[in-house]
Amino acid sequence: MSPQWTLFSARGSGAVAVEAALTLAGQPYRLVDAYTWDQDHPESGDQVLGANPMRQVPALVLPGGEAITESAAILVWIAERFPDARLAPAAGEPRRAQFLRWMSFVSSAIYALYWVKDDPSRLVPDPAGHEALTERTLERIAECWKIMGEQVSPGAYILGDELSVLDLYVAVVSRFRPRRARFYAEAPNLKPVMERVDADPRLAALWEERMG
Numbered sequence: 001m002s003p004q005w006t007l008f009s010a011r012g013s014g015a016v017a018v019e020a021a022l023t024l025a026g027q028p029y030r031l032v033d034a035y036t037w038d039q040d041h042p043e044s045g046d047q048v049l050g051a052n053p054m055r056q057v058p059a060l061v062l063p064g065g066e067a068i069t070e071s072a073a074i075l076v077w078i079a080e081r082f083p084d085a086r087l088a089p090a091a092g093e094p095r096r097a098q099f100l101r102w103m104s105f106v107s108s109a110i111y112a113l114y115w116v117k118d119d120p121s122r123l124v125p126d127p128a129g130h131e132a133l134t135e136r137t138l139e140r141i142a143e144c145w146k147i148m149g150e151q152v153s154p155g156a157y158i159l160g161d162e163l164s165v166l167d168l169y170v171a172v173v174s175r176f177r178p179r180r181a182r183f184y185a186e187a188p189n190l191k192p193v194m195e196r197v198d199a200d201p202r203l204a205a206l207w208e209e210r211m212g
């Protein structure tokens with residue numbers, strides 16, 4: 001089966017959560033690696049511009065040419081598009097509200113901060129301020145993980161006993177700085193969940209190749 005979807009992604013990026021969701025949904029995809037943050041090779045990141053004027057990955061292009069951007073939206077959409085894969089509580093299910101809450105939280109409170117962390121000069125022109133901005137941004141990210149950890153009551157997975165795209169999302173974004181050791185310190189109840197997601201045999205090769 002030739003892939004219907006084109007996914008702009010990059011090794012080590014948040015877009016790998018989308019790769020994981022498509023993998024669990026059994027959907028092949030054409031992968032275009034666009035290293036949007038590589039200032040030495042801007043042409044790599046420029047590849048995504050046609051699909052995402054924000055010049056960010058992920059961007060998922062559907063067969064008719066429609067592009068979906070924003071990691072949380074793409075992950076929720078995949079879960080809805082392939083309900084048999086059971087990648088999210090369906091609309092009306094009791095866990096749906098918390099699912100949407102934490103998907104939005106990871107996107108808006110945490111992932112969005114990497115636009116600043118990755119290049120502090122975007123907000124502070126003076127290099128003398130960059131170290132402090134980076135440190136404070138990383139502390140804020142850690143604080144957000146702590147808040148999330150305190151508010152959820154995980155079972156085998158974050159929302160209970162079934163894996164959802166939220167687990168994939170957190171498994172990827174929690175690998176970014178301040179990295180997993182700090183994440184585990186802030187949200188110890190999510191450690192066994194992440195270890196379970198990391199060890200999922202359906203995803204082990206993907207994690208190794210794309211996040212290793």
Ligand SMILES: N[C@@H](CCC(=O)N[C@@H](CS)C(=O)NCC(=O)O)C(=O)O
Binds near residue numbers: 036056069070112
């Ligand atoms: N709000 C976006 C953020 C995506 C994002 O920050 N992607 C990173 C890669 S992990 C990126 O492309 N960064 C380049 C940039 O922001 O210039 C989403 O949730 O998809």
